[in-house]
Amino acid sequence: MSVKDSLFFKAPCCSDRVPAQGRKASRLAGVEQGAKAFSRKRWLLRAGFSVGAAFFAVGMLADFAYPYNLVIFLAAYLLAGGEVLFRAVKNISGGQVFDENFLMSVATIGAFAVGEYPEGVAVMLFYQVGEAFQEIAVSRSRKSISALMDIRPDFANLKIGSDVRRVTPDEVAVGDCIVVGPGEKVPLDGVVVEGRSALDTSALTGEALPKDVAPGCGALSGSINKNGLLTIEVSREFGESTVSKILDLARNAADRKSATEHFITKFARYYTPAVVFAAFALAFVPPLLAPGAQFADWINRALVFFVASCPCALVISIPLTFFAGIGGASRSGILIKGGNYLEALTNVDTVVFDKTGTLTKGVFTVTRAEALNGWTKDELLCFAAHAESHSTHPIALSIQKAWKGEIDAQKIADYEEIAGQGVRVWINGKTALAGSGGLLDADAVARPDVDALGTVVYLAADGICAGYIVISDEVRADSRQAIRDIESLGARRIVMLTGDSRSAGETTARELGIDAVYSELLPHQKVERLEVLAKSKIGRGKVVFVGDGINDAPVLARSDVGVAMGGVGSDAAIEAADVVLMTDEPSKLISAVRIAKKTRSVVRQNIVFALCVKAVVLALGAMGIATMWAAVFGDVGVSVLAVCNAMRALTFPRGVFLTRRGAQSPKLLASCLTPRAIFHNRDNTRAPTA
Missing domain, CATH: 2.70.150.10 (Calcium-transporting ATPase, cytoplasmic transduction domain A)
Known part of the structure; x- marks a missing residue:
């Protein structure tokens, strides 16, 4: 198995359903036998490499005459590089000619042909050393993803009556x-x-x-x-459980490649044949056209060109960097479904938040109850609890929870729910209204105009306002800091879409410093509003939507990058989102953006470094200045350094990548304390109140 194959090697997923126990045992036995065979093969290759290196050392230290030196170096070459030769032949027979195995084989065989035995063996030895370093780096980068496999349960203790029987999880x-x-x-x-x-x-x-x-x-x-x-x-069921979904996401993350990875793959597809033909031209054209040119000299230059031109540094390090970035994110409780989404997070134009359950906790509590027209507070709460007793809305449940007494169902009749406004019901022979101010206005019931932090539920009995109850949803502890940090990371706009009332949405947006809020939106209206925002983005900037549940699934799927909050509890969110935050913390989005930016930085460093070094070595090799040893550094050395640099994407020191410059700026600090213009749907525009 090559390093590139091992990078995307897929372990068996626990969500695979097995109809029979015998079939499962057979499959597990096959996997175990395959792992043992792979381990034996790797041990044999390492042993061969070690013996080959020993032969090479003997040949370098002892001054053997021809043909003994040829025999010693040829033995070292075959022991150290036989696998590379075999892969080259196998790939050529399969139609894949121009790859690193082909380049290494041609270069080293050519070195033997011109009598440069030590250089030929050295190229193969150092190439194998580079492959070993790359394999180690791949193993490290997979550690975070592979660690997720440890959460896969091996058994379940099924309780049957008073007995407990150990079974496989998919039998439950x-x-x-x-x-x-x-x-x-x-x-x-x-x-x-x-x-x-x-x-x-x-x-x-x-x-x-x-x-x-x-x-x-x-x-x-x-x-x-x-x-x-x-x-x-x-x-x-086991196939639909949280652990199965997480493992499936981690297992398939490498299949969704970023634009940079696609570019590198396409680049290598054309680059490798181009340098092969350039090397052949370098070997044969000058001796045929230039007077006095020696074939041996130009063939040696072409071999140097061959070795230095191998695109391993890019082909290996770029996918490895994205894979390491995904692994680093998983350590922080952030599941990113592919390198394309990780790359998209580096260029965020607009961040759109849902309100309830995302920026707020989604837990409603009664914070205020005002009785009017002769009613007492206890009577008001009792009346409201009976009016809302048939509703499962979170606001209704919070009212029922606030009332400590029992609900007498015999007092309730003719329950009618009015969509978007409230309920109308008969309680003890009285016509009761419980809902928004619009509900009372429609029945011409006089009511006070209440400006409160939260949702106001008005109560009326027989056409007379009995009072109102204020219900608030608490803002999450880190929502304010998350909004400020998003601004410092370069987002141009921060918008909130909510199905809550205008007053509730406006209050939360003003408190958090959000640029704009669109309220009283149904799920399909959120999608329509997001499309408008997407059309107004600048350049290739991305629109990121952060939501938390089933009702946000359509807009999560429509956004450039959908981020599910607390997705472990929502099937629809996991399916629709591109990024899953495993905790209910908006600040996790900041961590994801920082990881994405660091990953992009490492990718760019590797591309620039590899291309610049290769360009210099190729030019020096064509002019006859660079030796085969310089070519080895241009290939293996650059590959090892690029891979080591790629591993930096796996480590993520908390807080290092967040710019604090904006927080220290008096101008920005003042803007954070200034109320922003808040816009609403329904074509209504309203300036914020101080």
Whole structure:
């Protein structure tokens, strides 16, 4: 297996469904045998390389005469480079002629043909050393992605009555109960029904702090039970579980190549044949046309040209850099589905946020209750709880939670939900209205005009306003810092799309310093608004949408880069999004952009460095100045340095790439404290209030 093949080698995915236990055992046995065969092959190659290097050292230290020196160096050459020769012949028979194996084979065989035995062996030895360094780098870059495979559960303890039987995870059905002991992995998604414990979710979210769970709490597959004994009712089949989806995303990330990777692949496709023909021309044209030119001299120059021209540094290091960037992101709890999305994050023009569950926690609580016209606060809450008792809307649930008493269903009749406004219902013989101010206005009920931080629910009984309740959704702790950091990273606009009311959207946008907000939007209207924003972007800038759930799936799919918040809990978000943030932290988007920018920087460094060094060595080789040793550095040396540089994308020191210059600027600081113009849908434009 070549280094490039190993870079994108796909391990068996745990989501593959197996109809029979025997078939599964056979497949696992086949995988195990294949791994052992590969290990034996690698050991033989290393042994051959070591013996070849020893022969080379003997040939260099001892001054053997011909033909003994030829025998020693030829043995060293075949032991060290036999695999390269075999791959070259195999690829040529398969129609793939111009690759690095072909270049190395022609160059080293040519060196032997002109009597440069040590140089021929040295080129092959150093090429193999470079391949070994590249393989080590590939293994390191895969470590973060491969570590995800450790979260794959091997078994599940299925509870059947009073018995517990160990089975494979795909044998467990939805509704079954499983037992997870201390130190064991949670094999399937579910809800805790018995026991209390702390779950280590670091493999899923990057969060080191364990999550405490009790009956009623959700448990995600891939988590590790730290202490207590848990009984979990399974809510998803194994193939649809969180761990299966995460492994599938990680497994397929390398298949989606960036524009730079496509360019390098296309470049190498034309570059390699071009340099091959150039080398042949360099070997034969000058001796035929120039008087006194020696074939041996120009053939030697052509061999130097051959060795130095190999595009390994670009072909290996560029995909490796993107793969390392994806691995580094996974360490931070960020799953990026491909190098194309990682590259897109380097050029963000507009960032669009959903509000509820993204910038805010999505947990509504009653923060204020004002009774009017003779009603008391307790009576108002009781009346509101009965009016909202049939609704499952988060606002209705928060009102029901605020009322501590019991709901008397016999008092409720003729329930009617009015879309977008509220409910009309009979309570104890009274016509009750509960909803927005527009609902009361439509029935000509006089009400106060309330300007509050949150959503206002008005209550009316028999045409008289009984009072109002204010319900607020708390802003996430790091939302403000995330908005400021996005600006410092170069985003031109920050926009919020929400289905909430105008007042709620305006208040949140003003508090966070968002450029524009469009409120009272249905899912299809969010898509329409995003398309308008996409048409107004500048150049090749990207529109990034950050959402959190099923209702955001259409707009996640439509955006240039869709980012799912807390995607481990939303199937639709994982399917539609291009980037999945494994925790409910908007600041993770900043980390993703920083990683993308660092990855792009490393890619550019490798491209410029490799092309410049190769251009110099090729020119010197054509003029007869560069030796074969310089050509070895131009190929293997550049490849090793480029690969080592690519590994920098795997490491991500927190905070290094965030520009603090803007935060220290008095002008920008003042602009952060100044209210922004906030625009609304429905063709209404309104200046913000201070």
